[in-house]
Amino acid sequence: MINLEVDIAGVKLKNPIITASGTFANGREISEYYDLCELGAVCVKAITLEPRRGNKPPRIAETPSGILNSVGLQNAGLAYFMKYEIPFLRKYDTKIIANISGCTIEENCEIAKRLGNLVDLIELNVSCPNVKEGGVAFGTNPKITKEITKRVKENCAVPLIVKLSPNVTDIKEIAKAAEEGGADALSLINTILGMQIDVNTRRPTLANNTGGLSGPAVKPVAVRMAWEVSSITDLPIIGMGGIMSGEDVAEFMLAGATAVAVGTANLVNPTACVDIKKEFINYLDENNIDDVHEIIKAVKIF
């Protein structure tokens, strides 16, 4: 038996495969395709205090090896999440990560406080490129990142993950700021701000004009950032960005990730997470690795 268990800030995941926020809703639909117990953790769609309508459609465009989205954090609000989604997910033997995306520091504090220990981990999204207030505005400034992390952490009953934006000059600086603010773990990357224009209509494909790029196209950027961040902190890292196969999981772990999240792949194939998990186990098997920890940060840098 290969040991797949990993530890994120004291929370034990039975395997390193997590769903990426916003690409899995709250698990109900996918639970018709496989048993959610297969997952190390489920990270749910962004939660805001009040319901949020989201952006005007079209909200998606296909790009070379990737997609652009501009959903704009559409969700039914915290109260609905607590009343309906937590009890649903608790039926499964997996961990719950709540992705919180308030517009203000106070809103995020309030959400964290009310979630208490009903979830296993909180992921603070300071990196959404698709909203005007909050979002990426928090996560591109180290001072604000530190401040928001510190304040939200004071309201968290469970470990806090800070989700970093790739839309910065130096992600190490932001990672350090989150660590100084008291983050227990870091996740990266959120989507890369992008744009597509239809040359016939001269209009952007997305009604929001710009959107967040994800999928295989972003993977090299994400792996580089996971590696850079792992070189300056000992906090556990959840790596994501373009994971489509078991080997992609291994690549992120070699770069320094303790666990990984699978996003866009779920949109292509509902069973992506379990397919990827199987492939990852095969990779470990074929390479005679009997504990995933052997590959974490094991890249042999030139």
Place this chain on the structure above:
Amino acid sequence: MKKTHMCKLISKKTLAGDVIDMKVQFPEESKPGQFIHVSCGDGVLLRRPISICDAGADWLRFTFAVRGKGTKKLAQYNTGDFLNILGPLGNGFSIDKKGDKTPLVIGGGIGIFPLLYLSKSLGAKTEAILGFRTKDLVIMEDEFKGTCARVHIATDDGSYGHKGFVTDVLKERLAKGDISSIYACGPSSMMAAVKKIAEDENIYCQLSLEERMGCGIGICAVCVCKSKGEYVKVCQNGPTFDSKEVDFDD
């Protein structure tokens, strides 16, 4: 548990111009109005949503216009090849609301495809209004004649059938007063017009909507339309909606 299917392509035809008609082996039952989400092959990341045009016990048929990268690639598959298909997805048309007089199906361009299977289920009284740009693009007329009591064709340039929009034919046809329900699929300008006409006449109307999709199963929330001021998912809450539930205000 639900899963994706590897489906053998058992026949492939070219209808007018760039419209391809495919029949595949398919293990699940489906309802008129549902769609499939098809992998187009290497280099095309997202699946493409295509309506179920007809179906039987162990097969289904879909028809698509070659438009961009995905449908170009899909058109290259040949009989004997396997297609990766997710579905059937979405909610079918509400056939139980057809009323006791004449049900009418109305479609423009690629919007006519889901209406064939539907017209079979609506019964022999059904009439169809089908719109095309020009005579050379008129397809499936005989098939609709096989399932409907009458088929009205409209072309934008008047080269075949009525000259003008399907909605012009609709208004004329409604004047007789024997239409008890309307089922429509087509471009959103047409849908907005059909909705208005049906609601002014107080006739039950259902629309099948199109929006750019991601997952097709309700997890990514990109393919939304506006319903009573809120955004709802076309793939999961639709693609069929009672016209009264859909807002076309922007």
